[in-house]
Amino acid sequence: MFSNIRAVLFDLDGTLIDSAPDLGAAADKMRTDRGLPSLPLERYRPMAGAGARGMLGEAFSMTPDHPEFAAMREEFFLNYESQMTTRTLVFEGVAELVEKILHRNMVWGVVTNKAARFTDPLTRAIPLFVSAGAVVSGDTTPHAKPHPAPLLEAASRLNIAPDQCIYVGDDERDIVAGLAAGMSTVAATYGYLGVKTNPMEWGAHATIKSPVELLQLLSRT
Template sequence: MRLCAVLFDMDGTLLDTAPDFVAVIQAMREARGLPRVPEHQVRDVVSGGARAMVVNSFEVDPLSDEFEALRLEFLDRYQDHCAVESRLYDGMERVLAEIERARLIWGVVTNKPVRFAEPIMQRLGLAQRSALLVCPDHVTRSKPDPEPMILACRQLALDPASVLFVGDDLRDIESGRAAGTRTAAVRYGYIHPQDNPNSWGADVVIDQPLDLLDVLDRALCSC
């Protein structure tokens, strides 16, 4: 079936959003008179969300009241700092331009809440180009459940088999496969040191955004 659309996970796939997460963590530690943490300490657990970043940065019991206060502060601070340093990964602008030149559709399916995802897309000038943005707010079950991908395909009026979903986490690949899309795993995203994208069962694994151009060429030439 002809490839009609490319959908991206947001954090660690389409965008390098870690610098803003790191800045928020460092500001919280500075406010408490604590030293800065190594950047990789935050980057390594970005895929685990606010919970993982707070636990890893403050060594706090996730069942404690202290943890919940830290988590809420993290989210409040991030609301004001969610698109300051976040950027497209190197090469991704060219990928998007080639997707648009080929008259394919592209969009974003993320586990990032809409209150953060929408401002980021707007401030980076991507909202006007993206065909859709699917967040946990729009579904009852987030990735790895297939519901977000099924919703995206339904909104685009596309057969899932004509869609390629690109992600940097096992949950992305599981969601895409369960929904019936083609899948591409990336090695450049927020991959935990002990994780291995080659074991996720994706149709293809890439090292950098520009590798997607070859994937797209092969997909289009085989149609």
């Protein structure tokens, strides 16, 4: 199943890093600035994978068709930019996983729907990403996931054929994009799965409950 793999590509939020605390804090500040009570992180965490849409939906029950959504989203973005690395941490086991990938003479990279406005400073601030061979953001190509274009761009930057790549993500759109790109796919069930989703139904080639479990799959390559 995982033969002849030369590269591992990852989603970012919920797969490599736990950014929910900073995302939630950015939305929660909008509440407290308006005199509303703070909400616990547990309310925000399941929606972290949905970015501004998820955070504003949880904080204000606001949907993208709301007339004030664009302005509120920019306020959220500004709050988040000011504290992107305050509480964000690399998931336990990720550093070991990346080290093992490199030790096997493989390369790795990131494909996220996060805009470069946030991806670039965030990855520059976290030492883990120094060894990443490619970092592709949601606005790097004309299409974001679940379109395969960002994944194909990452494979191109690594100079590796898509069918020699594994893509790991914690959202169904990650698996859809990976399959469309002709890559092997792995669902990370420790990420931001939301409240109404079953990763076993996404069609991934494999699932993992922790980052280091990927090493067992890589041992088959």
